[in-house]
Amino acid sequence: MYGVTRVLGIDGGYRGFYARNTIPLTPKVVNDIHKRGGTILGTSRGGHDTSKIVHSIQDRGINQVYIIGGDGTQKGASVIFEEIRRRGLKVVVAGIPKTIDNDIPVIDRSFGFDTAVEEAQRAINAAHVEAESVENGIGLVKLMGRYSGFIAMYATLASRDVDCCLIPESPFYLDGKGGLYEYIEKQLKENGHMVIVIAEGAGQELLSESMQQDASGNKLLQDVGLWISQGIKDYFSKQKMTINLKYIDPTYMIRAVPGNASDNVYCTLLAQSVVHGAMAGYTGFTSGLVNGRQTYIPFYRINEKQHKVVITDRMWARLLSSTNQPSFITNKEVIEDRKEHISGEEKNAENPNDENCADVAPENVNDSIP
Numbered sequence: 115m116y117g118v119t120r121v122l123g124i125d126g127g128y129r130g131f132y133a134r135n136t137i138p139l140t141p142k143v144v145n146d147i148h149k150r151g152g153t154i155l156g157t158s159r160g161g162h163d164t165s166k167i168v169h170s171i172q173d174r175g176i177n178q179v180y181i182i183g184g185d186g187t188q189k190g191a192s193v194i195f196e197e198i199r200r201r202g203l204k205v206v207v208a209g210i211p212k213t214i215d216n217d218i219p220v221i222d223r224s225f226g227f228d229t230a231v232e233e234a235q236r237a238i239n240a241a242h243v244e245a246e247s248v249e250n251g252i253g254l255v256k257l258m259g260r261y262s263g264f265i266a267m268y269a270t271l272a273s274r275d276v277d278c279c280l281i282p283e284s285p286f287y288l289d290g291k292g293g294l295y296e297y298i299e300k301q302l303k304e305n306g307h308m309v310i311v312i313a314e315g316a317g318q319e320l321l322s323e324s325m326q327q328d329a330s331g332n333k334l335l336q337d338v339g340l341w342i343s344q345g346i347k348d349y350f351s352k353q354k355m356t357i358n359l360k361y362i363d364p365t366y367m368i369r370a371v372p373g374n375a376s377d378n379v380y381c382t383l384l385a386q387s388v389v390h391g392a393m394a395g396y397t398g399f400t401s402g403l404v405n406g407r408q409t410y411i412p413f414y415r416i417n418e419k420q421h422k423v424v425i426t427d428r429m430w431a432r433l434l435s436s437t438n439q440p441s442f443i444t445n446k447e448v449i450e451d452r453k454e455h456i457s458g459e460e461k462n463a464e465n466p467n468d469e470n471c472a473d474v475a476p477e478n479v480n481d482s483i484p
């Protein structure tokens with residue numbers, strides 16, 4: 115449509131700009147990639163050297179850069195965009211949101227999320243079958259989600275076999291009245307089995323803090339699944355009650371599957387519209403669906419904050435009423451949280467540019483660069 119003759123793939127994330135050879139991308143090369151998991155380009159953490167990246171873009175004569183990744187990647191893209199602007203180059207920088215955690219704000223969802231929720235059903239089903247087959251069976255499934263519990267929340271809502279869903283946004287406690295152990299005991303006494311879903315970032319404040327980071331600076335989390343399995347076993351052993359706990363960690367198996375039909379359609383839509391935006395001369399934006407509509411969102415809006423489950427919102431309330439689990443929070447905390455949320459919304463209403471991306475426009479490379 116646009117008569118482009120050369121498309122280069124950057125191998126292995128940001129460091130691939132300056133440390134690796136490029137991969138020529140032709141229609142033949144990319145024809146089947148939606149049927150495979152992972153990435154033919156490779157991925158990495160760390161290695162964002164802005165100056166070297168922009169030098170490489172200049173040296174190779176690249177005039178449009180499309181960057182696919184999560185919140186860290188979008189931040190990196192924004193820094194590249196600023197440097198390109200500072201150097202006065204006529205190069206478009208556009209982002210495509212990709213993370214199964216769904217922690218990118220503004221957009222309806224990032225691609226891969228829907229697939230992850232669907233694939234998580236297999237693990238939850240297995241946990242349910244195992245738990246139901248034995249006396250006092252507990253099936254425990256860990257799902258991804260460092261800071262945002264969307265996969266756990268949606269997988270729980272979709273399955274309806276889950277009795278308790280624990281996410282990073284909803285602090286919980288273990289012992290005493292209203293605590294997790296009391297709830298598990300009640301469920302086992304009433305139903306003889308139960309299924310728990312836990313997001314990898316849930317309850318991290320209860321574990322000893324890890325000081326380790328990955329190359330991108332993300333904190334390396336402790337395995338909350340193993341930790342809570344042990345806690346549950348210890349509790350019931352003290353209660354002299356026999357339980358059968360099966361812990362399933364399907365996290366990388368879920369991340370490695372090919373996208374489902376809905377994610378494939380979403381990718382087509384994102385890919386086509388990001389190219390149309392770049393060809394129209396827009397730059398410094400991420401492409402994404404907002405309330406079902408295709409939009410171009412300036413980097414500064416995408417990078418403002420992380421998208422998280424709001425535990426005083428309806429979706430979490432729906433989850434609580436479908437699992438019947440305790441909310442682990444007091445009324446006072448709900449009121450405080452709600453107040454905070456509402457005051458945030460009011461602030462945005464006063465300044466719609468802060469929250470409504472329809473009112474903010476990305477830059478046009480032809481206008482902004484001399």
Ligand SMILES: Nc1ncnc2c1ncn2[C@@H]1O[C@H](COP(=O)(O)OP(=O)(O)O)[C@@H](O)[C@H]1O
Binds near residue numbers: 129
């Ligand atoms: N604030 C930042 N500025 C520049 N580069 C960043 C920033 N945050 C992350 N990056 C880079 O973005 C890449 C991806 O970030 P990472 O956090 O690993 O994954 P994700 O994009 O999935 O959140 C890494 O190469 C990392 O170095």
Ligand SMILES: O=P(O)(O)OC[C@H]1O[C@](O)(COP(=O)(O)O)[C@@H](O)[C@@H]1O
Binds near residue numbers: 185314328332
């Ligand atoms: O491959 P790694 O480095 O172990 O990544 C694991 C992390 O990647 C994720 O799947 C996605 O996180 P990011 O979006 O930050 O890359 C997390 O849920 C998980 O903690």
